[in-house]
Amino acid sequence: MIVRISGDRQFELPDADAERLNVLDNQAVEAVEAGDEARFSELWHEMLDLVGADGRAIDGDELVESDVILPPRDVTFEEARGEFTGEGLIPD
Amino acid sequence: MAGLSGRMSTVFKAKVSKLLDRTEDPGETLEYGYQKQIELLQNVKKGIADVVTSKKRIQMQSQKLEQQVVKLDTQARQALSQGKEELARTALERKTVAQSELQSLDQQVTELESQQAQLTEKEKVMRQKIEAFRTKKEVIKAQYSAAEAQVKISEAASGVGEEMADLGLAMQRAEEKTENMRARASAVDELEQAGAFDDITQLGPGQDDIDRELAELSSGSQVDDELSKMKAELGSGGGESPALEEGSREQQA
Numbered sequence A: 001m002i003v004r005i006s007g008d009r010q011f012e013l014p015d016a017d018a019e020r021l022n023v024l025d026n027q028a029v030e031a032v033e034a035g036d037e038a039r040f041s042e043l044w045h046e047m048l049d050l051v052g053a054d055g056r057a058i059d060g061d062e063l064v065e066s067d068v069i070l071p072p073r074d075v076t077f078e079e080a081r082g083e084f085t086g087e088g089l090i091p092d
Numbered sequence B: 001m002a003g004l005s006g007r008m009s010t011v012f013k014a015k016v017s018k019l020l021d022r023t024e025d026p027g028e029t030l031e032y033g034y035q036k037q038i039e040l041l042q043n044v045k046k047g048i049a050d051v052v053t054s055k056k057r058i059q060m061q062s063q064k065l066e067q068q069v070v071k072l073d074t075q076a077r078q079a080l081s082q083g084k085e086e087l088a089r090t091a092l093e094r095k096t097v098a099q100s101e102l103q104s105l106d107q108q109v110t111e112l113e114s115q116q117a118q119l120t121e122k123e124k125v126m127r128q129k130i131e132a133f134r135t136k137k138e139v140i141k142a143q144y145s146a147a148e149a150q151v152k153i154s155e156a157a158s159g160v161g162e163e164m165a166d167l168g169l170a171m172q173r174a175e176e177k178t179e180n181m182r183a184r185a186s187a188v189d190e191l192e193q194a195g196a197f198d199d200i201t202q203l204g205p206g207q208d209d210i211d212r213e214l215a216e217l218s219s220g221s222q223v224d225d226e227l228s229k230m231k232a233e234l235g236s237g238g239g240e241s242p243a244l245e246e247g248s249r250e251q252q253a
Helices: A017-033 A037-054 A077-084 B007-022 B026-032 B034-081 B085-143 B146-193 B208-217 B220-235 B240-252
Strands: A002-005 A010-012 A068-070
Touching (some): A017 A068, B026 B146, B034 B146, B034 B220
Antiparallel strands (some): A002 A010
């Protein structure tokens, strides 16, 4: 599975991580909806840590499309609140 | 990909696709549009330069404020040692406002530095990807049948296209941030022009409005605390304080 951190680079992760990432992603959105900044930040760092720990950084000369694109590393709670509340751009 | 319906990642994937739709076919751009590539990379360079300009401006503001903080602190001490408590309070109020601005400026510089590093890194990756695409395309053309080559080249082009779109996103974000900071910097300039950080020796009649505003802006308790700390420091010399007062009388004379 290819994961991009927006504004950063792409990583190759084992497919087995997809579900974990997905659960964290949806929990993070729930935290945003609940207005819980501390919880959001905790979950977001957990996601980044997962990508960092399991991911292999993709070289600049590899040309692949990502399966998953995550927000920028330094995404703020305000930005998250603006973008991820409700159903997002595409409902589940 | 099974079960990938994370909402944050969905939103970002959609953002990138949207940007990708707006750009021309990256394969075409890369194959025929040398000029386009140069434009793209020049845009990134310009974006980085904008970030650097904003950073320099904020750093200059920050240096000026630092000097004001030192000056106002000295003036507060002088005023207090001369027994002019109200003047000392005004100086400390101004110092508090300047300090809180300073803190926010420092934070902005840090943010801009990270934007600058991010864009610089992305520009490097973009160059690499463009080069890799050129090389790969030639290899694919030589090794595959025309139909297969078309598919492979378009796959590689999607990879480059995503990188371009993400670079576009990063630039948009940097632009928004620098714009916010520019607005903020202008607000500090206005405060400064209104005399919010002026040294108290420049206090003249008609400054009552600024003083009242400052008193509201700076938290009273912080100023009170600092004032009593300063008093304690000045008083701690014990026997020295009469001499100080005498000195101040001389200064006043």
